[in-house]
Amino acid sequence: MPTVYVTAPPDAADELAETLVDERLAACVNRFPTTSVYRWEGEVHRDEETVLLAKTTDDAYAGLVERVQELHPYDVPCIERFDESDVLESFATWRTEHVE
């Protein structure tokens, strides 16, 4: 099942997390404050951001990515999918029931 890793400015991240759960694209989203160091147009930048880990299903994954791209303030957002190799069965069931 996909865990989707998204980096966003803190305010946008809060709104993204709420929207993904509200629209049943994710069963839950964990938000983590982060400091990012990155290169943009030749310069090294540092920014306070938020990392979202959105727990979703195979079926909902494409719709979630599309929605994040619509709402995200960056032209090139970090959106990556990681799949677990095992998951507690009751949690997997709960996740499937809370996503459409």
Place this chain on the structure above:
Amino acid sequence: MPTVYVTAPPDAADELAETLVDERLAACVNRFPTTSVYRWEGEVHRDEETVLLAKTTDDAYAGLVERVQELHPYDVPCIERFDESDVLESFATWRTEHVE
């Protein structure tokens, strides 16, 4: 080698982390404060939680999951396994030596 992702209320998470290392079910556990947004019984909820990343071995994995389920206050805890595709050999050796 498994990294086990567990979400728990902060107090329970601290105790879980200590127990897993104390009982040699994990060589180390990293704890991260998180804000979770999730759907439960039809409503969207928000909670301060802690995410644990427990570093363990193939052999100890089943015992770790069993112990987390025993100690965890939730009926349906998030317990997921992620496997790395590469690991520094000395770290893998250390991990194996500190887990039973």
Place this chain on the structure above:
Amino acid sequence: MPTVYVTAPPDAADELAETLVDERLAACVNRFPTTSVYRWEGEVHRDEETVLLAKTTDDAYAGLVERVQELHPYDVPCIERFDESDVLESFATWRTEHVE
């Protein structure tokens, strides 16, 4: 594409993150404060650390690991590679362009 998970003391982690981006070994690095519980020489220890998630490429991965080992204050640092199963194409392209 590799995401490299590194744990380090906070000061060393800040310097590592800057160096990896500055030397074009990673396109971006996310830093997260963490509390670690681990076993070392028979005793259970607790430390404030920082987790780095360095976003790099297949080609730059070996060089990044070598550089982290050179700069890291621990004899046995946690350096693990996780590969995503999907990534937004524009983000993958950006990443490739900012790593050498």
